[in-house]
Each structure stands twice: as C-alpha cells, then as structure tokens.
Amino acid sequence: MLAFIIANIIVWPTIALTYWYVFQLEEESIMNDLASAAGTDSNASEDADNGAPEIQ
Amino acid sequence: MANSIITGTFVVYLIGVMLIGVFANRITNTAEDYLLGGRGLNVFWATMSEQASVWSGWLTVGFPGMVYSSGLQGIWWFFWTVPGNILAWGTVAKRLSRYTRILKALTLPEFLGRRYGNNTKAVILVAAAGAAYFYFFYVGAQILAGANAIAGGLGFSFNAGFVITITIVLLYTMIGGFIAVSLTDVIQGILMMVFAIVVPMAAISHLGGFTATMTQFNEVGTAAQTSWTAGMQGPQLWLTIIAVAAFGIPFLAQPHGVTRYMSLEKPSQIGYGMLVMAAFATVALVGVPFLGIGGQIMYPNIENVDLIAPMLIQSLLPPWAAGILLAAIIAAVMSTADSQLLVVGSTIGEDVFRGIYNPDASERAALWVTRGAVAVSGIIAAYIAYTTPDTVFKAVAFAWGGLGTTFAPALVAALWWKRANGYGAIASMAVGFGGAAYYHFATGGPALAGKGLFDYYFVGPVLLAATITMIVVSLLTGEPKDGVESELTEISKPLTEEVDLARKEAGEVSVEGPSSSEIIPVKEEEVVTRYLTNFALTGLPTVAES
Numbered sequence: 049m050l051a052f053i054i055a056n057i058i059v060w061p062t063i064a065l066t067y068w069y070v071f072q073l074e075e076e077s078i079m080n081d082l083a084s085a086a087g088t089d090s091n092a093s094e095d096a097d098n099g100a101p102e103i104q
Numbered sequence: 105m106a107n108s109i110i111t112g113t114f115v116v117y118l119i120g121v122m123l124i125g126v127f128a129n130r131i132t133n134t135a136e137d138y139l140l141g142g143r144g145l146n147v148f149w150a151t152m153s154e155q156a157s158v159w160s161g162w163l164t165v166g167f168p169g170m171v172y173s174s175g176l177q178g179i180w181w182f183f184w185t186v187p188g189n190i191l192a193w194g195t196v197a198k199r200l201s202r203y204t205r206i207l208k209a210l211t212l213p214e215f216l217g218r219r220y221g222n223n224t225k226a227v228i229l230v231a232a233a234g235a236a237y238f239y240f241f242y243v244g245a246q247i248l249a250g251a252n253a254i255a256g257g258l259g260f261s262f263n264a265g266f267v268i269t270i271t272i273v274l275l276y277t278m279i280g281g282f283i284a285v286s287l288t289d290v291i292q293g294i295l296m297m298v299f300a301i302v303v304p305m306a307a308i309s310h311l312g313g314f315t316a317t318m319t320q321f322n323e324v325g326t327a328a329q330t331s332w333t334a335g336m337q338g339p340q341l342w343l344t345i346i347a348v349a350a351f352g353i354p355f356l357a358q359p360h361g362v363t364r365y366m367s368l369e370k371p372s373q374i375g376y377g378m379l380v381m382a383a384f385a386t387v388a389l390v391g392v393p394f395l396g397i398g399g400q401i402m403y404p405n406i407e408n409v410d411l412i413a414p415m416l417i418q419s420l421l422p423p424w425a426a427g428i429l430l431a432a433i434i435a436a437v438m439s440t441a442d443s444q445l446l447v448v449g450s451t452i453g454e455d456v457f458r459g460i461y462n463p464d465a466s467e468r469a470a471l472w473v474t475r476g477a478v479a480v481s482g483i484i485a486a487y488i489a490y491t492t493p494d495t496v497f498k499a500v501a502f503a504w505g506g507l508g509t510t511f512a513p514a515l516v517a518a519l520w521w522k523r524a525n526g527y528g529a530i531a532s533m534a535v536g537f538g539g540a541a542y543y544h545f546a547t548g549g550p551a552l553a554g555k556g557l558f559d560y561y562f563v564g565p566v567l568l569a570a571t572i573t574m575i576v577v578s579l580l581t582g583e584p585k586d587g588v589e590s591e592l593t594e595i596s597k598p599l600t601e602e603v604d605l606a607r608k609e610a611g612e613v614s615v616e617g618p619s620s621s622e623i624i625p626v627k628e629e630e631v632v633t634r635y636l637t638n639f640a641l642t643g644l645p646t647v648a649e650s
Binding site: 049050052053056057060061063064065067068071072073075076078079082083 | 176179183186187190193194314318372373374375376378379381382383385386389390597598602603606607610
C-alpha cells in the first residue's frame with residue numbers, strides 16, 4: 049500500500065508538470081507571437097497615416 | 105448535544121449555499137449565463153468546478169463503500185480514472201472550448217449537431233436521448249449518496265434523507281443555474297479535498313498509525329480483500345485489468361464535465377488546469393481508500409456499505425468538523441446532481457425546444473423550459489433511485505460508462521478527425537447507447553472479477569464497437585459538412601478573441617477602442633507644426649534651392 053501511495057504521488061503530478069512544460073509553454077509562446085503580430089498590424093496602420101493624430 | 109452541533113453546522117452550510125443560489129439568480133440573464141456562466145470562468149475555478157462535479161458522491165460515499173466491500177482490488181477502479189482525466193484535459197478541453205465558441209454552441213448535443221452539420225437535428229435528438237437516459241440513473245445515484253450521508257451521519261431515516269436531498273438539489277439548480285453551480289463547486293471542491301485528507305488521517309491515527317492500520321486490515325480482511333489481484337492469474341487477470349482500465353476512458357465525454365471546458369474564459373491556459381486536476385486527483389486517490397480500509401476494521405459487518413464514510417466522520421471527528429464534512433458530502437452530491445440536471449435541462453430547453461421545436465423562441469422562454477426540464481428530470485431520477493436501489497458505486501458505474509460509450513467516439517472524432525461525419529456520429533452514439541444499456545442489464549452490473557468473458561464491465565467492448573462504427577460509417581457515407589477542415593485548423597491555435605483578451609490584459613491596446621474621455625483634443629495649428637517638424641521638413645525644398 050505504501051508503494052502504491054508513493055507511486056501515485058510521483059507519477060500523476062509528474063505527468064501534469066510535463067504536459068504543462070511541453071504544451072503550456074508552447075501555447076503561451078504562440079499566444080505571444082499572435083499578440084505581438086496583432087500589435088504590429090495595428091502600428092502599421094498608424095504608420096500609414098504618417099503618425100498624424102486625428103483632429104477632433 | 106453532539107448531534108445538535110453536527111446538524112446545526114450542516115444546516116448553516118446548506119443555507120449559505122442556498123443564498124449563493126439566490127445571488128447567482130440575480131446575475132443570470134441569458135441562457136449562456138445559466139448554462140456556461142457567460143464563458144467567463146478562470147482556469148482554477150473551472151478546474152475545481154469540473155473536479156467537484158465529476159468526482160461527486162461516489163468519491164465521498166460510493167468509493168469508500170466499494171473499497172470497504174472489495175478491499176484493495178477495488179482501488180483499481182478509481183486508479184484508472186486519473187489517467188482518463190489527464191487524457192480528457194490533454195485532448196478534449198482546449199479544442200472543445202474553442203470549437204464551441206466558433207459554433208456558438210452551449211451544450212454538448214448542440215455542439216455535436218452543429219459540428220456534424222448535415223444531420224444536425226438527428227444528431228441532437230440521439231445525443232439528447234442518450235444524455236437524458238443515463239443522467240436519470242446518474243442523478244439517482246447522487247440522491248442515494250445524499251440520502252445515505254444524512255441517514256448515516258445525522259441519524260435520520262433513509263426516506264427523510266432521500267426527500268431532503270432531492271429537495272435541496274432541485275431548489276438549488278432551478279434557482280441558480282451554472283453561475284450558482286460553479287460558485288459553490290469551488291467551495292465544494294475544496295471541502296472534498298479536506299474530506300480526502302482529514303478523515304483518512306483521523307482513521308489512521310485512531311487505529312494506531314499506518315503500519316498498525318494495514319496490519320489490522322490484513323488480519324480482519326478476507327484473502328480476496330487483502331489482495332491487489334483478488335487471487336486472479338493469467339488471462340482472467342489481464343481481461344480484468346483491461347476491463348477496469350476502461351473505466352477511466354469515459355472521462356473524455358462526461359457532458360457535465362466537458363461543460364466546464366466550454367465555460368473557460370481562456371482555453372489557452374489548459375496546462376494550468378491540468379496541474380490543479382492532478383493535485384486534486386492525487387490527494388483523493390491516496391486518501392479515500394483508507395476510509396474503506398479503516399471502516400473494515402472498525403465496523404466489519406455493515407449491510408449498507410454506503411454508510412461507512414458518514415459513520416466514520418461521525419465517530420472520528422469533533423461534532424463541528426463532522427457537521428462541515430457531512431455537509432461536504434452533500435456538497436459533492438449537489439455539485440454533481442445539479443450539474444447533471446443542468447445538462448439534461450439544457451439539452452431539452454436549448455437543444456430540443458429551441459434547436460428543433462421552436463427556433464424562434466425567446467431566450468426567456470428557453471430558460472423557463474430548461475428550468476421546467478430540470479424539475480421533471482430530478483423527479484424521474486428520484487423515482488428510479490427509490491424504486492431500484494443499488495449501491496452508489498454500481499449506479500454511477502452504469503451511468504458513467506454509458507455516457508462515455510455514447511459520446512466519447514463522436515466527440516473525440518469531432519475535435520480531431522476532419523473526415524468524421526454525421527452518419528458516423530449517429531451510428532456510433534446509437535451503438536454506444538444501446539450497447540451499454542443492453543450489456544449492463546444483461547450482465548447485472550460491473551464485476552471486478554468476471555467469471556466469463558461477458559461478465560466484465562461493459563465500457564471496453566462497447567466503446568471499441570462504437571469507435572469502429574464511427575470510423576467505418578463515416579468512411580462509407582461521404583464527405584463531412586463544408587468548412588470542417590478550416591474549423592479544425594482554427595481551433596488548433598488561439599482564437600482572435602483570446603489574443604485580443606491577452607493584449608487587453610497586458611494593457612497593450614484597448615480592444616474596444618478608446619473611450620471619449622481618453623481622446624485628447626488637438627488644435628489644427630499643433631497638427632501642422634508636428635507634421636512639419638517630424639516628417640515633412642527634410643523633404644521640403646530649402647530657400648537656397650528655390
């Protein structure tokens with residue numbers, strides 16, 4: 049029973065951490081790329097106007 | 105005196121939960137609020153909510169009772185649900201969360217109907233029938249668990265416990281909907297973790313420590329109870345391992361569990377949910393078996409094995425703690441029963457009433473049909489539970505497995521296989537539904553140690569048949585609806601709304617655009633000055649040149 053307990057305490061958190069390390073970090077990297085790409089697009093459109101602020 | 109304190113604590117907790125239901129009712133305006141909490145749950149909240157609703161009364165009542173009667177071999181049933189849960193988080197959660205946003209689906213049948221577009225109504229009807237059927241048994245099992253907790257822990261009769269449980273669950277679900285359910289699920293999930301730590305430790309301490317507990321268990325238990333394999337060898341052992349391991353697979357498609365994935369605010373944070381889930385499941389898996397083991401030593405001859413956890417709580421803990429933890433059991437029951445009633449209600453209100461019968465129905469009309477369906481479903485479940493009493497574990501094992509065999513192949517294929525079509529989904533769900541019902545009643549329920557090939561738990565063979573059906577029928581009946589390939593590509597990376605939300609939170613950009621108060625008026629002269637200063641002067645001809 050003790051071996052069962054120790055094995056479970058090691059195995060499941062390790063699998064979850066591995067998933068987190070491999071896929072979550074990759075996901076966040078993709079998210080950052082998309083977010084900065086969207087930011088760049090936004091800046092590009094501003095540049096097209098020569099940066100002049102709109103007259104209100 | 106002790107009983108009064110237990111009952112008092114118990115009642116205060118339940119009143120608190122009811123007040124949360126009333127509060128949630130005030131902020132529930134649309135069907136999306138009622139069914140998915142407006143898709144605004146953070147990942148911790150959604151994970152605890154999923155765990156509380158999925159583990160349910162069978163973790164707090166059914167599982168201790170099963171280990172009490174079966175011994176160490178019974179632990180394997182629970183063991184295999186952990187990799188099943190990991191598989192569900194890893195393969196279904198993120199994609200389903202995104203796909204249901206794209207298709208604007210609020211329920212699992214609605215999602216399947218829209219994903220398998222060419223046969224929407226038929227898919228929804230088969231899915232709705234399967235969900236409703238198995239949930240009648242599942243909710244019935246929860247009511248049995250609640251009734252046993254009240255009878256064993258508070259000293260009421262079983263009938264009184266039965267009536268109290270169904271009344272609390274129905275009132276609570278009808279009043280609050282998903283927001284109430286998920287609000288209290290977090291509290292209930294935490295209480296379930298406390299239960300899985302405190303009660304086993306109290307039992308081990310009472311029996312003289314870990315080694316003394318196991319020594320006494322080996323003395324009082326039968327040979328089958330003290331063996332991890334129940335004395336099986338060869339093919340029988342391997343068939344049994346496969347049969348029991350299959351118990352984890354239905355995690356992929358429990359409609360009341362996957363609903364939590366759909367409610368996630370940020371599907372891209374699934375990895376964090378995996379960590380919370382693994383912590384919860386590990387604590388539960390390591391702790392709860394000791395209730396069955398300790399119970400076997402302290403109360404060796406109980407006829408109704410589902411009473412063992414409430415009895416241990418009452419005898420081992422101080423009254424105030426016993427009241428809170430008995431409330432935790434009822435909490436576990438409520439968190440599953442209300443989620444399941446919500447799934448059945450939404451299937452009837454949203455999928456059948458608004459999706460098929462009256463597409464022009466208002467949100468409000470659909471909401472009331474959903475609430476009515478919740479009430480009727482609860483009464484049917486109570487009737488089934490009362491007239492065909494079973495152990496909580498057996499009743500859950502049937503409904504759990506049936507939902508898995510009905511939905512898992514169609515759901516996983518919908519998320520990962522572009523070739524999957526509506527005919528395949530309908531045929532697969534029909535095989536999973538009919539196969540589970542027939543196999544279960546033909547064999548008399550799940551048995552750990554089967555005598556013949558068909559005495560084993562039905563999930564393995566029925567799931568295999570349903571999966572083969574899904575593949576073969578899809579391949580034989582033409583292409584899926586248009587646009588599936590691009591939808592599957594879209595859900596493989598963060599959606600635009602996720603990216604916008606991330607940028608908004610980082611303060612990088614205001615997605616809705618600046619408010620009027622943020623716009624600073626600029627004079628025309630200033631614009632001209634800035635323009636000439638920054639950009640135009642270098643390009644202008646100088647006086648000398650001209």
